[in-house]
Amino acid sequence: MSFNESDAPFTWTGFSTKWYSVLVNSPNIMEGFKNTLIVAVATTIISLVLGTLLAIGLARYQKSSALEAVALTPAIFPDLALAIGLLALFTSLHITLGLHSVIISHALFCMAFITAIVRGRLAQIDSSLEEAAQDLGDSPVGTFFRVTLPSIKPALIAGGLLAFTLSLDEFVIAFFTNGPSTPTLPIVIYSMVRFGVSPEINALATVVLLISALIVTIAQRNVKVQDQI
Amino acid sequence: MSSFLNIAAVSKRYGDVQALDNVSIEIRENEFFALLGPSGCGKTTLLRALAGLESLDSGVVTLANEDLLSVPANKRPVNLMFQSYALFPHLNVYDNVAYGLRREKLDKVKIEQRVGDVLKTVGLIDQKDRRPSQLSGGQMQRVALARAIVKRPKILLLDEPLSALDKKVRSEMQLELKRLQHEAGITFIFVTHDQEEAMSIANRIALMDKGKVVQIATPIEMYSAPKTKFVADFIGTSNLFAGALASGSITVKGKSLPTPATQLAAGAKAVLVVRPEDIELGTNGTISGKLVSSNFYGGSSLLFVDCGFDQLVKVSCALNQVPPVGSVCHLSWNPSDSILLADA
Numbered sequence: 263m264s265f266n267e268s269d270a271p272f273t274w275t276g277f278s279t280k281w282y283s284v285l286v287n288s289p290n291i292m293e294g295f296k297n298t299l300i301v302a303v304a305t306t307i308i309s310l311v312l313g314t315l316l317a318i319g320l321a322r323y324q325k326s327s328a329l330e331a332v333a334l335t336p337a338i339f340p341d342l343a344l345a346i347g348l349l350a351l352f353t354s355l356h357i358t359l360g361l362h363s364v365i366i367s368h369a370l371f372c373m374a375f376i377t378a379i380v381r382g383r384l385a386q387i388d389s390s391l392e393e394a395a396q397d398l399g400d401s402p403v404g405t406f407f408r409v410t411l412p413s414i415k416p417a418l419i420a421g422g423l424l425a426f427t428l429s430l431d432e433f434v435i436a437f438f439t440n441g442p443s444t445p446t447l448p449i450v451i452y453s454m455v456r457f458g459v460s461p462e463i464n465a466l467a468t469v470v471l472l473i474s475a476l477i478v479t480i481a482q483r484n485v486k487v488q489d490q491i
Numbered sequence: 492m493s494s495f496l497n498i499a500a501v502s503k504r505y506g507d508v509q510a511l512d513n514v515s516i517e518i519r520e521n522e523f524f525a526l527l528g529p530s531g532c533g534k535t536t537l538l539r540a541l542a543g544l545e546s547l548d549s550g551v552v553t554l555a556n557e558d559l560l561s562v563p564a565n566k567r568p569v570n571l572m573f574q575s576y577a578l579f580p581h582l583n584v585y586d587n588v589a590y591g592l593r594r595e596k597l598d599k600v601k602i603e604q605r606v607g608d609v610l611k612t613v614g615l616i617d618q619k620d621r622r623p624s625q626l627s628g629g630q631m632q633r634v635a636l637a638r639a640i641v642k643r644p645k646i647l648l649l650d651e652p653l654s655a656l657d658k659k660v661r662s663e664m665q666l667e668l669k670r671l672q673h674e675a676g677i678t679f680i681f682v683t684h685d686q687e688e689a690m691s692i693a694n695r696i697a698l699m700d701k702g703k704v705v706q707i708a709t710p711i712e713m714y715s716a717p718k719t720k721f722v723a724d725f726i727g728t729s730n731l732f733a734g735a736l737a738s739g740s741i742t743v744k745g746k747s748l749p750t751p752a753t754q755l756a757a758g759a760k761a762v763l764v765v766r767p768e769d770i771e772l773g774t775n776g777t778i779s780g781k782l783v784s785s786n787f788y789g790g791s792s793l794l795f796v797d798c799g800f801d802q803l804v805k806v807s808c809a810l811n812q813v814p815p816v817g818s819v820c821h822l823s824w825n826p827s828d829s830i831l832l833a834d835a
Contacts, residue, residue, distance in 0.1 A: 393544050394577035396564045398591035398642065408590075412581040 501550025
């Protein structure tokens with residue numbers, strides 16, 4: 263559909279890539295795209311760091327099933343409830359809305375996914391590996407970077423890419439917690455669709471789909487390669 | 492020789508379980524020392540405490556007269572070879588072995604030389620670029636050993652080092668461990684539940700039960716002069732006859748058996764220990780009974796004779812003298828070869 267020459271999105275008149283150039287030349291869309299990338303990258307980094315630390319804490323230091331359940335709630339909580347709750351929180355704390363509030367919100371629910379994935383990996387690896395590193399004279403910090411981190415690397419890659427794609431096309435939470443001046447791509451698309459489906463939306467959807475598919479493929483491959491070692 | 496590693500009155504409790512109960516052991520330099528006992532006797536806890544991976548509730552441990560327990564695990568001149576080997580899966584054989592030396596910040600040439608030397612000693616220099624997952628069980632075991640001894644620790648701790656290997660590889664590795672210990676001149680402390688293994692490679696053994704040390708002795712002493720019934724039963728094969736002591740004999744299930752000279756008072760409850768190889772088959776004996784079965788063990792056979800006791804009497808017998816199953820056997824032994832122990 264995105265390669266259709268026609269202005270009407272549902273009738274085929276010939277092959278064209280003109281909607282892609284419309285896309286690139288539309289300041290609204292490019293702005294939304296940029297905002298989305300900022301949010302996705304920042305979310306990935308923040309949720310990776312916090313999620314991994316949480317998973318290690320749960321696996322090695324504080325073995326509490328109640329805490330573990332709480333850590334996973336953002337992943338199973340309905341988006342809408344989370345979004346309204348976060349909006350209420352930001353307002354009561356007088357935090358201005360903008361990309362930063364979207365990043366905090368996205369990091370919160372992506373962190374739950376990363377914690378779950380990393381926790382699973384940690385349960386598989388032999389905890390005597392870390393003891394062996396210490397026994398061989400490594401400090402606790404050195405042990406973390408030289409032994410723990412390499413062992414959970416596949417989980418970090420998988421979790422990071424998952425967080426990235428989740429954040430990339432997340433609409434509900436972004437819609438509630440964003441400020442008016444910095445729309446993310448899903449919000450831009452939503453506001454365009456309200457006035458009818460235009461062909462450049464088809465093109466945009468294709469681009470987003472390709473990016474997501476590419477990332478998922480990379481994630482799959484990486485996990486496979488790592489598992490062979 | 493004076494003691495090198497001095498473990499004095501250490502205790503450790505996990506909830507309801509007393510893992511170590513007032514354990515004291517002195518270990519000499521260059522000794523091949525075995526901590527032996529059934530599973531759950533506290534031997535692994537003690538080993539992990541020496542490595543610094545477990546804390547103790549009370550007690551003192553000194554190594555060459557210096558306190559060991561206040562030193563963190565990564566600074567102790569002690570290395571542990573893990574039961575699971577704990578090889579780093581993301582590193583190859585060379586990097587696994589070099590791990591400890593790199594933490595000492597030695598220069599590259601020196602590391603290369605020491606790792607190369609130790610890999611040659613364990614015969615794995617050709618496998619140095621392989622990952623642990625590409626190695627056999629015996630090879631992984633040798634990498635784990637190389638990784639621990641390359642640090643030149645004062646003491647090498649081995650946690651059931653041979654339990655994951657099959658019988659043939661195990662006896663080869665027992666020889667190799669002995670050779671390495673001799674060459675490296677390192678004190679080895681090794682944990683095992685296999686009494687045969689402990690007897691065949693250790694200089695001295697500490698036998699543990701329920702968190703307590705029962706006896707510390709050389710393998711020969713432990714076999715020929717067990718201190719308690721538990722030791723006699725755990726070490727080697729033996730016949731235990733429990734009964735009431737009379738003068739010069741013990742009454743077991745109505746039968747009177749001769750005893751060696753003893754300090755125990757008549758009337759006391761006692762156990763008479765007779766090793767299968769000390770029992771002779773003859774035309775008339777102290778006890779007699781029907782042969783129930785015979786197990787063939789290469790050079791000799793072990794006969795099981797029903798003499799009316801709670802357990803079958805075990806008798807070791809040369810191959811060409813095994814009587815047919817079902818026939819009556821007359822058993823006798825020299826009382827001075829048997830051991831009499833108080834029965835708690």
